[in-house]
Amino acid sequence: MDKKTKKLLEGLLAKADEKLRAAQELMRVEAYDDAVSRAYYSAFHAAQALLLSEGLSAKTHRGVLNLFGLYFVKTGKFDKKFGRFLSNLKSDRENGDYEIFSFIDEEAMHIALEEAEAFLKEAKRYLAKYLK
DSSP, X not given: OOXXXXXXXXXXXXXXXXXXXXXXHHHHTTOHHHHHHHHHHHHHHHHHHHHHHTTOOOSSXXXXXXXXXXXXXXXXXXXXXXXXXXXXXXXXXXXXXXXXXXXXXXXXXXXXXXXXXXXXXHHHHXXXXXXX
């Protein structure tokens, strides 16, 4: 892996960490919709890093989800649950960001944070071989 790509991977993972920390802070002040949104973006940036490790990128959020499913879930590199996590987080983020009466409550927020934390942890584990 070239230095530029490695630097981009590191930047995407740093962004993912930053979004997860923001989600945790928003959770503390019970800003459920915004916490879920930041949790999604943590997983989204981690997924972008994973795609980059395969020389891939997507122009849309749906594209990131689809490519992650094709190149990481269907190939067995990641358990199916991580595809569900990314899909759940995307759906919850859209609900919280765009719906006037969102269904995001404290329980949904906690689930979103758990899924985002697990997704980022697994992405870092997978990408560690590229970042040495």
